[in-house]
Amino acid sequence: MSATAYQSLCQKSREIALLGNTMGVLGWDQETYMPKGGVQYRAKQLAWLSGKVHELSTSSEFQQDLEAAENGTDGKDLIEAANLREFRHQFNRATKLPQSLVERASEAASLAKVAWAESREKSDFTLFAPHLSILLDIAREKADRWGYEDEPYDALLSNYERAAKTSEVAAMFDSVAPELADIAREAVKRSAETPNLIPDTEYPIEQQQQLNREIAEDIGFDFNKGRIDTTTHPFCTGIGPKDTRLTTRYLLNDFTSSLFGVLHEAGHGLYDQGLPEDQHGLPVGDSSSLGIHESQSRLWENHVGRSRPFWSKWLPRAQEIFPQLSKLDLDGFLTSINRAETSFIRVESDEATYDLHILLRFGIEREILNGSIAVNDIPEAWNSRFEKLMGMTPPNDGQGCLQDIHWAMGGLGYFATYTLGNFNAAQLHHRAMQDQKVASAFNQADFIPLLNWMRTHIHNHGCTYLPQDLIERASGQTTTPQYHIDHLKQRYL
Amino acid sequence: MSATAYQSLCQKSREIALLGNTMGVLGWDQETYMPKGGVQYRAKQLAWLSGKVHELSTSSEFQQDLEAAENGTDGKDLIEAANLREFRHQFNRATKLPQSLVERASEAASLAKVAWAESREKSDFTLFAPHLSILLDIAREKADRWGYEDEPYDALLSNYERAAKTSEVAAMFDSVAPELADIAREAVKRSAETPNLIPDTEYPIEQQQQLNREIAEDIGFDFNKGRIDTTTHPFCTGIGPKDTRLTTRYLLNDFTSSLFGVLHEAGHGLYDQGLPEDQHGLPVGDSSSLGIHESQSRLWENHVGRSRPFWSKWLPRAQEIFPQLSKLDLDGFLTSINRAETSFIRVESDEATYDLHILLRFGIEREILNGSIAVNDIPEAWNSRFEKLMGMTPPNDGQGCLQDIHWAMGGLGYFATYTLGNFNAAQLHHRAMQDQKVASAFNQADFIPLLNWMRTHIHNHGCTYLPQDLIERASGQTTTPQYHIDHLKQRYL
Known part of the structure; x- marks a missing residue:
């Protein structure tokens, strides 16, 4: 009985x-190749599919199977238990909201996105x-x-970080904020004293694509099961078990922008390509959380992609492709790609300042939700806190509290996962490097053993374990900010 | 009551x-950008959607609405009547086949396509x-x-040419075969005496794309509602009312190949872009038949794209883009693109010989269906008839009866529409040119009045009228081969 209900x-x-x-294919197409005129009809297609997904996910048949499977007396193995845990979580999430609220939320977000875009453009928070x-x-x-x-x-x-507790995240963030x-x-301060040596000249797009592709292949991204396209906002989307x-x-004038973008997204992509294929379409076939996902993108972008071994291999190749780099030596190049600058804009910020942007958002989000900051007071709170953190005040709200789309999408609670991802990345990298084979290969710019370590300890588990259990099993302890702090000190001080 | 059922x-x-x-988006993606690894999962997605389409198209609710709408006493306008006519036709088509037959057909075609590919490659008909x-x-x-x-x-x-009768098509084909x-x-014979003057040198793909795009825009293809990509087998697909x-x-060595391909597919695309948008998703919002669709592709490919006015405008631009053409004059260029050569392969054949390939297939198809040619005798029948028509015998079945995928897809009855399309193209072109404004613009290489004529007389009607009614309303008579014969004589003799 139980086996049948589970199946x-x-x-x-x-x-x-x-x-x-x-929906993934339609969404990808919309961002990459769809002609402008297709937008309204595409919205209808996505709405139909989304409605069908909701209908099937909340059906009484689904519920009956779920209850029967939960009540089954057969011994459940690890995978089955994890799938049932997540089925229950998702079903409760989906069914505890009345349809009217779901529709209201969707409509409010649609209107808010339009208003936000105009608001940001005009820098008019009202x-x-x-x-x-x-x-x-x-x-x-x-x-x-x-x-x-x-x-x-x-x-x-x-919603984004399964089983995370706000108070614990806040305590972690507070502990490292200073x-x-x-x-x-x-x-x-130090970067201000050292110039950026990378020539501000033209790097033809096709040659950037060539270099990016070689690098993505070298770190293990499988182009038989994936591809790279061009969009305004970079992303990674898994739209099939092998796609x-x-x-x-x-x-045009900065090849490192697309390159670090590709390394970041390829980090997400490597995770997706390493998920357990036989579990595709079941919860366990999916990733564990956003904070785990971001650890993989940050690992490849920052711990690999900004490291000395990586560029000892790839700078010569970059110099072949871009002759204007020929006079740069490795030290000068590394200093140039690892500069730190204060910026009003989160997505333009470097490793050294990025987390300050997140801590600011996390604090404000929490307080506007519990009402201790009124909506109309957000610009003032943002600006005064930004001044304290970065020593400068945004010239307008477009470069301040209006810069991110997350709130307009109804995505409150999302931002914390970026910094959790940074913490996890450093911690996992540190642990993986304790494996001598991983470390010695890494130092010779062979990153496949590192990928295999992530496959074994993170990717292949999907969401069998809750995020903190996964991190603890992989690294010996739950998320701990110290590895990230150590990494930043080593890189910048 | 009736209005409600109709709605x-x-x-x-x-x-x-x-x-x-x-399904259109998924199919397009599969042909253009999908990584190899995605193929199996994509087949599952398409199967689900196709099953859902069948379920909804044959449901008892659909039938009840259809019957109620048909029996409604309210006066039906032209559009409503046409939609009901096609709803009934499609419903009967879909429901007269038992599910088991549909599945058997789908499976047989899947297996046949694989066998056909191997069979063609090895030139082994058995x-x-x-x-x-x-x-x-x-x-x-x-x-x-x-x-x-x-x-x-x-x-x-x-299936392909609504309300067409085989005997009438056969009589038409027979009447012009000699x-x-x-x-x-x-x-x-004449072409053999005149050389191809277009240099056999490299025409970079990006520059071919540039020229193709300028030309497609010039004849009215709207890139806000469409695009051009690269595939092994060119096609046109309408995947939304504005897409x-x-x-x-x-x-690389023949820019005219991609260009005439684009003109052909853009002809299909212009038809799709001109269909009545308010009827999208209803029968009337769709094209009338394949023979009408092919008339539009052939019109732009051959009657426009191989004409003197067209190249009097575009040869200078082509010479700017491809300097190796600079020594060609208009006469030499026109002679070169309008050469005729016998070929074993239909898709490589020119205007002068194309229809002979179709007449051959139509005759054989009809006879294998009624049993007067046994399957095993097809190669012999093909080769002897080909010898009679073209004066040469295919060296093997790969270049003979195995060259087309149509039969392997279960697409018997399709081929005739290609030649019907040629007949319709010449007839519609002839009639449109009787409009002095269309003709004088055409002669000055402005083809928009011709497009507008097609919009008014063909595109905007969708399938309000059955194909022969549409042709008759547009041109004054049903499909008549003589205009095509006259066109070929004028072009080649």
């Missing part, structure tokens, strides 16, 4: 995933404020319906 | 179309023959279940 549940899950992956108020009300109602232990923010954070600020200040697509964007 | 029917139709268009026998049995069973007036072939032809053969013979995608392929 039936898995079949339903795979059908739902098939529709989700179809255009976005009423929308944000509505989104906050909806977020609070969702949190109430989902339930939480300590504070509403827990319920939202859990040190992060010190490192950033010192790194910026993982990255995108990047190109600056 | 409900339309809503169902639009939902089915939305899924069909989603590998494909047993599959073709099965496909013929299935085709006969389908024809029996669908019903027909005179002969089973009627039922298959109707003349077509005479023209081809004479054209080939029409063409593909072509490039030969």
Whole structure:
């Protein structure tokens, strides 16, 4: 009985995933190749599929199978237990919200995105404020319906980082905030004294693509099961068990921009390509959390891609492709790609200052959700806190509290995962390098043993384990910021 | 009552179309950008969607709405009547076949395609023959279940050319076969005496793309609602009311290959872009038939794209882009692109010989279906008839009866529409040119009035009218081969 209910549940899950992956193709196409005129019809297609996914995910048949499988007396193996845990979590998440709330949230986000875009362009927060108020009300109602232990923010954070507790994340962030600020200040000061030696000349796009592709292949990205395209906002999307697509964007005068973009997205892509294929379409076939996913992108972007061994191999090749680099030596190049500068804009910031942007957002998000900052007071709170962190005040809200799309999409609770990803990346890299084979290969610019370590300890488990269990099994302890701090000190001080 | 049932029917139709268009995106992606590894999962996605389309198209709810709408006492306008006519036709087509037959046909075609590819590669007809026998049995069973007036072939032809009668098509083909053969013979003889003056040198792909795009825009293809990509087998697919995608392929040493490919597919695309948008997702929002669709592709490829006015405008631009053309004069260029040569391969053949390939296939198809040619005797029948038509015998079956994929896909009855398209193209072009504004603009290489004529007389009607009614309304008479004969004589003799 139990085996049958479980199998039936898995079949339903795979059908739902098939529709989700179809949405993935439509979404990818929309960002890459779809002609402008296609946008309205595409929205209808996505709405239909999304409605069908919701219908199938919340059906009484799904519920019956789930209950029967949970109540089955047969011994459940590790994978089966993990799938049931996640089936239950997802089913509760989906069914605790009434359809009217789901629709209200979707409509509010659509309107908010439009208002946000105009608001940001005009640097006029008052255009976005009423929308944000509505989104906050909806977020609070969702949190109430989902339930939480300590504070509403827990319920939202859990959307992105399974089983994370706000208070624990906050304690972790608070514990390193002063040190992060010190490192950033010192790194910026030192960088101001050293010039960027990479010539500000033209790097033809096709040659950038050539270099990026060689590098992505070298770190193990499988182009038989993936590809790289061009979009305004880079992303990685897994749209099938053997189909993982990255995108990047190109600056004609800075080849490192697209390259680090590709390394970042390829880090996500390597994780997707390493997920357990036989579990595709079931929860265990998926990644563990955003904080784990981001650890993989940051690992390849920063710990590999900005390292000395990496460029001892790739600088000569880059010099072949781009003759204007020929006069650069390895030290000068490394100093140039590892400079730190304060920036108003998170997505343009470097490793040394990035986390300060996140800590700012996490704090403000938590306080606007619990009401201790009113929506209309966000610009002032943002600017004064930014001044404290970075020693400068955004000239306008477009370069301040309006810069990110996350809130306009209703994505409260998301930002923390970026810094959790940085912590996890450093911790996993540190642990992997304790394996002598991984370390000695790394130092000879062979990163495949590092990839294999991640395959074994992270990728192949999918979401069998909750994020903190996974990190602990892989590295011996739960997420610990110290490795990231050590890494930043070593890189910048 | 009737209005409500009709509206409900339309809503169902639009939902089915939305899924069909989603299959369109997945299919387009599969041919253009999908990594190799994605193929198996993509097949599953397409199978799910195709099953859902079948389920919705044959549901009892659809049938009830259809019957209620048909029995409604309200006066039906032209559009409503046409939609109901096609709803009924499609519903009967879909429901007269038992599910088991549909699945058998789909499986047989999948296996046949694989066998055909190997069979063609090895030029060994015996590998494909047993599959073709099965496909013929299935085709006969389908024809029996669908019903027909005179002969089973009627039922298959109707799949592609609504309301066409085999005997009438055969009579038309027979009436011009001798003349077509005479023209081809004479054209080939004359071409053998005149050299191809276009240099056999390299034409970089990006520059071919540039020229193709300028030309496609100039004849009215709207790139806000469409695009051009690269595939092995060129095609045009409409995947949304404002999203029409063409593909072509490039030969480095022959820029005219991709260019005429683009003109051909853009002809299809212009038709799609001109269909009545408010009827998208309903039968009337779709094209009238393959023979009408092919008339549009052939019009732009041959009547426009190989004409003197066209190249009087575009040869200078081509010479700017490709300096190796600079010594060519207009006469020499026109003679070179309008040469005729006998070829074993249909898709490589020119205007003068193309229809002979079709007449051969149409005759053999009809006879293998009624059993007067046994499957095993096809190679012999093909070769002896080819010898009679073209004066040469295919050296092997790969270049003979195995060259086309149509039969392996179960597409019996398709070929005739290519030559019907040629007839229609010449007839519509002739009629449009009787409009002085169209003709004088044409002669000054402004083809937009010609496009607008096609919009008014063909595109905008969708399938309001059955193909022969549409042709008659547009040109004053039903499909008449003489205009095509006259066109070929004028071009080649």
